[in-house]
Amino acid sequence: MITPGQYLHVATRALAGMAAIVEQLGDDLAGVRLDVPGANTPYAVLNHCLGATAYWAGEVVSGRPAHRDRDAEFTACGPVAPLLVRKTVDQLKKDVGRADPQAPVPAALAGLGDPLDAGGALLHLCADLVQHHGQLEILRDVLLARARTAA
Numbered sequence: 342m343i344t345p346g347q348y349l350h351v352a353t354r355a356l357a358g359m360a361a362i363v364e365q366l367g368d369d370l371a372g373v374r375l376d377v378p379g380a381n382t383p384y385a386v387l388n389h390c391l392g393a394t395a396y397w398a399g400e401v402v403s404g405r406p407a408h409r410d411r412d413a414e415f416t417a418c419g420p421v422a423p424l425l426v427r428k429t430v431d432q433l434k435k436d437v438g439r440a441d442p443q444a445p446v447p448a449a450l451a452g453l454g455d456p457l458d459a460g461g462a463l464l465h466l467c468a469d470l471v472q473h474h475g476q477l478e479i480l481r482d483v484l485l486a487r488a489r490t491a492a
Contacts, residue, residue: 345437353430355470359387360426362477370484372418381415389414390473391429397466398436401448402459
């Protein structure tokens with residue numbers, strides 16, 4: 342349906358956009374959690390997306406262990422610079438380039454009518470990345486507006 346290049350355009354645009362937002366916010370604002378139940382910091386959202394990419398493209402599609410701690414992704418904090426977005430994008434390009442979209446995978450998605458294959462797993466990942474990119478755009482706008490008001 343779509344080419345690997347088209348897929349990568351959307352997925353890497355979302356990853357690069359999230360990285361740019363977290364970099365723009367810097368170490369201080371990237372670690373701020375809004376006072377809303379279940380809210381995550383921008384840093385944690387990006388960290389989660391890096392973990393999700395390693396899991397869905399790396400482990401599920403390519404068979405490479407991700408050693409993922411999903412719960413810890415949402416509580417992660419630290420300096421922005423060490424987040425390895427470029428490394429993740431480079432590996433995603435390799436994984437997508439080698440993927441057979443119709444190959445069965447050892448994972449499932451609740452509510453999916455068809456058996457999950459590599460193409461479905463990659464589609465799930467892309468949807469997650471795009472959703473979180475939008476979340477970070479809104480979160481950035483709120484955090485920057487609060488910072489301007491406080492100054």
